[in-house]
Amino acid sequence: MMASSFQFALQNLRETKVWKSIFRRGPANTNRTRSLAIFGNLFLHWMPVKAREKSLRVRASYYLGSISFILFIVLFVTGILLMFYYHPAAPQAYRDMKDLQFVVSNGVFLRNMHRLAAHLMVFAVFWHMFHVFYRGGYKPPHEFNWVVGVVLLLVTLFLSYTGYLLPWDQLAFWAVTVGTNIISAMPFIGNKVRFLLLGGNIVGENALLRFYVLHVVILPLVAFVLIGIHFWRVQKDGGLTVKPKDEDGRE
Structure with missing residues (x-):
């Protein structure tokens, strides 16, 4: 009795829109479903059996997701190298930035590469999301991928x-002050969120430490998990939207 109830609940769950947006196809237990699993897999079959020549042309909007990921890797590597020369404490953080500029060999190049990659990544992710929205990539059955992409955009921003405060100069201090004051204007929870971010009521050393931990540990881990989910969903979809057919082969 309990097993049948569980199977019934599981079947109802599989019929929901949320489930179908995540798991596009059922088990590959027939020749057709096995073929769909191969044709729709990014690794097993890069292109469909037949494709229009127009769809194979390289456009300016191609590879935006890959470009964003490459920039993320550049930020990850340069960020680790910058951590060797940085102390998340006031006023040492500002002195470390000056040492990178005047003392450390190639320090300016390393810092500017990290900063430029950050700006380009925000631009690339925005462009990628705009292109997906313009082409209708958020529509069924790609809703789940769109939601993951929106969360990735928020994590990127x-x-x-959070990285803006780390130089601990006047521009960073007042930019974070203005930003957190805007957050405090949210109804009911604004002041609590601001206090949680800053670790107090002012932009001080607690805020610098919290922004540092968010920037180098928590948010990169969240981004890696979301990128993995996003990439898994893309390789499951394979860029194909195949309409099911009945027993007679008609759509």
Whole structure:
């Protein structure tokens, strides 16, 4: 009795829109479903059996997701190298930035490469999301991928924002002050969120430490997990939208 109830509940769950947006196809237990699994897999079959020549042309909007991921890797590597010369404490953080500029060999190049990659990544992710929205990539059955992409966009913006405070100069201090004051204007929870971000009521050393931990540990881990989910979903979809056919082969 309990097993049948569980099977019934599982079947109802599989019929929901959320489940179908994540798991596009059922088990590959027939020749057709096995073929769909191969044709729709990014690794097993890069292109469909037949494709229009127009769809194979390289456009300016191609590879935006890959470009964003490459920039993320550049940020990850340069960020680790910058951590060797940085202390998340006031006023040492500002002195470390000056040492990178005047003392450390190639320090300016390393810091500017990290900063430029951050700006380009925000631009690339925005462009990628705009292109997906313009082409209708958010429509069924790709809703789940669109939601993951929106969360990745928010994580990218928050990564950029948390990294803004780390130089601990006047521009960073007042930019974060203005930003957190805007957050405090949210109804009911604004002041609590601001206090949680800053670790107090002012932009001080607690805020610098919290932004540092968010920037180098928590948000990159979240981004890696979301990128993995996003990439898994893309390789499951394979860029194909195949309409099911009945027993007679008609769509």
